[in-house]
Amino acid sequence: MLSQQLINATVLGSMYALIGVGFTLYFGMLNLINMAHGGIYMLGAFIALSAFHVGAQLGLPPVLLAVAVIIVSIVLTGGVGVVIERIAVKPLRHAPPLVFLISSMAVYMVLEELVLTLYPNGANPQVFPDPFDLKSFSIGPVVMGYVQVFLIAVAVLSIASLHFVITRTDLGRAIRAVTADPIGAQMMGIDVDRTIGRTFFIGSGLAAVGGILEGMNFGSVMFNMGFLAAIKGFTAAVIGGLGNVYGALAGGFLVALVEVMASGYLPGGAAYKNVITFSLLILCLVFRPTGLLRSAIH
């Protein structure tokens, strides 16, 4: 049973980690908390859902279709992220952080309302296809859906790509430089604007993957799914230390582990798992505002 719960937590943690990374990237670079990120997460899932419907008419094999859909959604959602940066972030770069927080909430609401009104029958939950038809296998007492293996693989691949970009590429070096010292980076010839735009592309693309994972795992998506996901992702980023990419990843899995253990082992814990998670967030903000894992990983 414990091993099953650990698998449950891993699947859930993948989603939280992927959305948490965006929060931490933006905060590290711009000192901004971007609440629009939850809207991006939801949008990624809906773009993928539309792509599924289009792709299903082309008659692609399901797994190939799922991969294609994820790529399409990353590219389009990343593009939307870049546009949002241009419209709602860049003009406010020198404004007080509170102004940006409000503007990002407005962007979140716009995204949510757009999907609610423009997507056919948008007020209701939408069925999200499972490319593996709910098939599962078991190793001893542990049962796993093929879709969950696929999701963990996608999450691991996304995180590995992020690690590669940050540590091994010019873009990654630029991101690290701008995060450490934007003025210094600019003096060294780094195009700060372009770096920030690309960071929004990466953060939004990863959030889209998170949204797709949620859709595939739970079989349905809804226009308001971004709100709770954003708070969970934000919690993951805070616990990991805002600005610390690996901290956010670890934070995502930690939040999931706490939730699953609370639901699985505390009597009546499932109804209170959000209370427990957000208490953790408050405790963290009060006692370790730099994050639980700051010293461990940095």
Add this chain to the structure above:
Amino acid sequence: MVRVKLASGLAHMALWLLAVMTLSAGYAPAAFAKNVVKICAVLPTSGPAAAIGIGMMNSMDLAAKQINASGKLGDIEIELLKLDDGSQASMGMNAVLKAVSDPAVLACSAHFNSPVALATQDVFHRNGIANLVPAAIIGKLTAEQKGDEIFRIAPPDVWQISMAAKFPLAIAGKRFFLIDDSTQYGKSLVSEMEKNAVKEGGEKVGADSIAVGEKDFTAILTKAKGLNPDFIFFGGVTTEAALIRQQMVKLGIKALFYTGSGVISPTYISIAGPAGEGTYGYFYGLPYQAYPGGKKFVDDYAKGGYDKPFETYGLWAYASIEVLAEAAKRANAKGTLTRRGIIDELKTGEFPSILGEVSFPRPGDIKQRVIAYYGVKDGKWTMTHKSDENGKVIKLDTPVPLDAN
């Protein structure tokens, strides 16, 4: 200046006189021909249950039109006063207060949601006016009422569960795990299920609560799986039920998934997808074909030009108006066409309706009851079993799809 005012005042008066004369000229013959009995229909035509509320309101509208057109009420005619309760107690209260303040309103058929019906019950009592509740099923609404004004065309929840608890024990086994959605509705459903199932020889192996809006239930389902129940009963509504069912299938849980009537809807099937197969729920209604007037109602509704379907409770809404109209007719024949007169008719009479003959013995709930069991088969809610009067579970020879339009 003064003269101008006087002139315009006179002109106004003349206009008023003209208007009043025209109106009374137009109105008088109609009023002379038929005595209009107003029936208030208070349903959630906006808000979260709007689809169901609109379906019921349309069904009531159809009933009123057909009854008037048939001429069977003699020298009276019914008119619906349509009001919205938005599934909220406060809105329902305003609507009912407005309705009862109109002396021409002699009876009501109000509310889909139990909390709204509980909120307004005293208004009906204080004003001595009948409310034939078309759907809200909470037991104490009738059982604990102060007077005799509340009637209901649905069996109370407590009775439903006392029947429904026997079903999973008969088809799945004794060991059960309970999940509620932390709402009052879900919690009371689960506690009644526990009480009744234990009385029937069931054994509770565990229970847990979830929060509405949550999506990941794998942790508590993993816990449930370890306890190896024969069935899992869920007290809650569609979306969470569908997610629980999906995750049960993914975790390889073989136990029967059993829920209340709140889940029996096409939405459940579309969200749960293929995982929904084998889910069971109980409901106090039969597929519409099983009722004497069911087929005709469905056909007439289709011809009625309504742009929304009648949904799950259309038949009961239609029947409520039939009953109230018939009660008004009988009271009229005795010369007691008053609010009290209609209550007295409802308390003692048997009324023909599309559901068959119905009556409302104290405390006011429908006497003619049945509990049917629906399973998801090939993507459709299909009735496979029912309970007889003694609660014995009977398997149907041929399953009948619910066919919720």
